[in-house]
């Protein structure tokens with residue numbers, strides 16, 4: 001059993017002006033419940049229960065910074081001011097439970113106008129269109145599709161790239177207005193930014209392509225523009241596919257990118273992987289518990305940047321070991337939180353950090369403590 005006073009998973013972390021009560025972060029998870037980009041009641045429940053479950057920081061799913069950057073028309077967005085009140089509702093619920101809330105700012109790029117991942121995540125087919133799925137023109141660094149058979153993207157001109165950079169900054173300003181505590185730039189999983197980073201998808205021969213510095217230019221310009229409008233006291237995260245799994249971006253590139261991001265005021269690099277040449281569920285990187293932890297470790301140790309680990313992190317002891325080994329500073333939980341939204345509270349029990357259920361919502365914790373005492377007495381009396 002871990003010493004309750006020293007469990008790193010339950011040690012607060014302050015980044016800029018934002019204090020996270022523990023190291024447990026709910027990872028961005030698209031639930032396809034938005035209308036015209038606006039989060040609704042389903043998000044109040046989905047994100048609210050993660051806050052009640054003890055996650056210090058709860059991320060929204062990817063939120064499109066431009067309408068054409070939606071991946072599906074069920075996605076969240078923050079491309080116009082009219083969407084701000086719907087965001088403010090979920091911000092209030094999550095903060096009302098004592099958690100911090102982050103928004104993931106995203107652009108689908110050449111993976112826009114595709115199926116929901118739960119419908120296959122590929123290009124829309126006749127069946128999808130017959131049931132009303134919308135089709136529109138995706139954009140990308142080049143006119144190459146994800147793989148043959150996917151929509152052919154429009155290649156962004158330099159002026160159009162600069163419009164997208166502005167769209168990110170405007171979306172960040174709206175997110176601040178909605179009250180979000182943290183913003184994350186989505187640079188992973190083959191979406192627009194990741195497709196600029198990888199040499200496989202970015203074969204441009206202008207300032208936004210070519211060598212690594214050229215391919216990083218869009219990510220750095222967006223991060224700089226977001227940082228400029230995102231308040232000084234609020235943290236900025238960046239999610240990267242630390243390796244694209246296709247041979248066009250690897251961990252050496254990620255270490256260089258992380259250091260450059262840190263210099264322009266990105267506080268945390270969130271280390272995911274893959275997604276460049278297929279749906280986000282195709283697995284070019286072998287998956288086993290903690291499979292992406294080495295990426296976070298490289299960012300933390302080699303670039304000296306605060307790192308978040310994600311990917312098949314299953315329980316408190318595993319998460320605690322990642323922190324103790326110095327491989328990451330924050331632990332993001334995805335599917336395991338769908339299975340158990342009280343993941344942090346159960347992790348605290350498993351680590352012996354919360355014997356009297358004081359981390360639980362008071363209305364539950366009082367009863368659970370009483371129940372535990374009764375169960376202990378029953379066990380004693382039965383010898």
Ligand SMILES: Cc1cc2nc3c(=O)[nH]c(=O)nc-3n(C[C@H](O)[C@H](O)[C@H](O)COP(=O)(O)O)c2cc1C
Nearest residue numbers: 027028029030061062310311312313333334335336
């Ligand atoms: C239903 C679902 C939706 C997801 N949506 C997003 C998303 O919007 N943005 C993102 O960066 N990652 C998304 N992911 C990836 C997760 O954030 C996480 O990185 C991944 O599931 C691996 O972590 P896990 O093994 O704990 O689930 C999604 C994953 C799932 C299963």
